Amino acid sequence: RHLAVKVQNVVLQPRASTVPPSTSSSSIVNSWTEWQPLKEIIVGRCEMSCMMKTEPAFKAKLKEGHALSSSFGRRAAEAIEDGERELAEFINVLEGKFGVVCRRPEVIDWNMPIKTPDFEVPNGNTSSMPRDVLLTVGNEIVEATMSLRGRFFEYRCYRSLLNEYFERDPDFKWTSAPKPSMNDSMYRSDYLTSSMDRTELVSKRIYCTNETEPIWDAADIMRFGKDMFVLNSFTTNRKGYEWLKRHFNQRGLRVHFVDFPDDLAPMHIDTNFVPLNGNTIMLNPKRPPRPWLMRLLQENGWKTIVGTSNGLPVHPLSHCSEWLSCNVLSIDEKHVAVEAQETKMHELLSKNGFEPVLVPLRSIAQFGGAFHCCTADVRREGDLKSYFP
């Protein structure tokens, strides 16, 4: 009781040095959807990024013949430079053309051992993929549990930013989901040696992670105002979905459990189920939604368009597929940031009334994603609404 009174009496003073001049409003964190007009966003950074060493849930996520299993530690300087150059250009576009405030995480050296009472791995990962770690829902940012040992402490690079928002925005709700132990019991060690092929395992929702403890990556979630869709995947288990459901049901939101066919490694929803604005969603032609989900979209007046890809080679150190073409970022209901070489996607968007905003962003694939992955929403204009009335 004493402690509570004390805490209430503390007056948190904004630190002038951390307050960017362009945002003086007290309501900083507020974003309910993937498409309302973007005002402030976190853009990741590549400096000090590493490749993770093979660990239980990691092996199964690699593409066939993937080089990563034997190499780990600091990424090549050239890769980091290329990634940073691309992100800088993306920021120029967001700030220069659309007036979006872009914030960056702290530079953290990921090339240091991660050790907890349950495991030890030689290094961490990256600050370049904030979408995997931070889930913004209205005035709340939830730090995800994560599911890989090498990503256990990835929230650390966002902490000073979140702390700043906490100081400046009296309505900001800052939540950290329970960290899983990530001990051996959480992973299926025999996953790859199973006689069933991966597609069959995935269709039965048998993944390399099990149901021992709740796990979820924030990139397995798509936000549609009152409704939220959670992908059951290698990185989000049913218990993780259950945690999200209980948490957000209490805030009046509906939380849906979804899965998609996948012949690679089901991981992160943002190349499969991509709302572009309040009435158009882009679907992955190779990973169609189950019939109930198609019906739900149709019954609620959603226009579905089928995503496309130029099929350009994805960087060999990337875990991702050619469908990164669909990992776009809606800047508002009309403008969509899209990779400069993905010409088929430009045509598709234009044909459907969108204005594609072309930005070169291919090198960032090796760090784990594209436009949606390398950002995390802070503020979009607009209130909470139902798009599934």
Ligand code: NVA
């Ligand atoms: N696992 C997805 C990438 C998500 C950003 C894919 O490779 O298509």
